[in-house]
Amino acid sequence: MRKVLKLFTVYAKLYLKMVIQHKLGIVFFTLGKLARFLFLFFMIYLVFSKTNLVKGYSFNQMIIFYLTFNVVDTTAQLLFREVYRFRPQVVSGSFDLILLKPHHPFLRILVGGVDFLDLILLIPYILILIYFIIQLPNISLLLIAGYLLLVANSLIIATAFHIAVLALAILTTEVDHAIMVYRDLTSLGRFPMEIYREPIRAVFTFVIPVGIMMSFPPKALLNLLSPASYLLSLFASSLLLTLSLKLWNLALKKYQSWGG
């Protein structure tokens, strides 16, 4: 475990050095992400300037949904940025060099590129989220514990999705933006699932569990989640992680090297 942590730190440091080479990129990407966050925040404000409640949710509650999405999404990007660069490695054959290394390939291709740029934004997101959580009436430690458990659970689902994207990159070279499809799908979770009509709501809650991932944690915080939903959430994450690992193993068996 110590060796794994040491390697993780080494890869993170190397990635940081690489990022620092692109100073213009740091400024513009941070500005762009900040602008996107503020624009959507403004849109929620605009929505609530026209009505008091949206599908039963108040402004503060809607903001908590939006901020929870941002925290989960940004944490996933922070940890799994390297997934975005995986497919070219398969196509060019440089994935062979990673497989030859005496450690698990995930250490390089899944968490080998910690994106510190996302950390710049993650910290203010968390602080604003805490501010809005404190404003909630009837908040308790139990609800906060449930919320944190489900946020952690969402990160497990995000991990499963990223592993599946890695596997897809090996199984089919046709798909070059599977990760962007994942991003677009999860972006539906910026707002409560109740705003979507059936069958979209059911599909994005149970088939592609965006609702479980992004909507269940804030619902737990608002005391709107039944104990059965907690269990469903934990079951879904375990199932998805297992399936994604099986898919990865299958992909590795199918992988044909370019032969160096």
Added chain:
Amino acid sequence: MKKYLAVLTVSFKEYFVYRINFILWRFRVVLNIIIPLFLWSAVLDRNPVIGDYDRTQFVSYLIYGNLIGTFVFGTRTFDISSDINDGKIINTLLKPVSFFNCHFAKLINLFFAVFELYLIVWFFKLQLIPPNNPILFLPIFLNSVLISYFINLTLSFLGFWTTEVWPIRFVFMVLLSFVAGNYFPLDIIPQPIYKLIMVTPFPYMFYLPAKILISHENPLLPTTSGYAGQSIGQLILFSYIWLFASYFLARLVWRKGIKSFSFWGR
């Protein structure tokens, strides 16, 4: 013209080489309209009128706007900066075609967008108002596509001086997504912000053509009030100013860039 038709055909075939990729790309386009459509529908369930818009007008604005958006956002100019950086642009420069026209011919997204948006309208039984003011709409729509095309070209030509074009384009895309009016009609926001946005090129790529299509009244009549206090003439004038400004800027950056461009081994 025949040459550019050939470019169009080739880029059409390119899309179908990787079919799953193509289907997923179109799926992403559908996903992007779902969020604003349902968010505002949820608001309209409680509040039947937002600004000057009832449900049908609001939904029509989003659907028509997204159809216009597929042209505006559908440029293939993204590849140009990387082509400059790795020297591939030389292949295009050696061909007997205009660089500006050649890339413009690659705009083909509309065929798919019509089908996808029809599917959304049919599936969710959305009510739309029939498109209005077609004669006024067509030149403004053409302006919107050209303004977007020239600005995107200018951004790509930055590749002559830097390899970091993508971060600059990212900021542009974020601004375009929100300030152009993709998520809601711009005239429902507070007046000072609206007026500030109307000075930028963004609303002329999306908001203005979509707004013209859903306006019940004839926008050319002096009594028209549906443009948040601004006359349609003023907005059309701004649209043309941005068209010429973006064209001359793209030409200027191209001329400067191509003079400073050099590459080896080709």
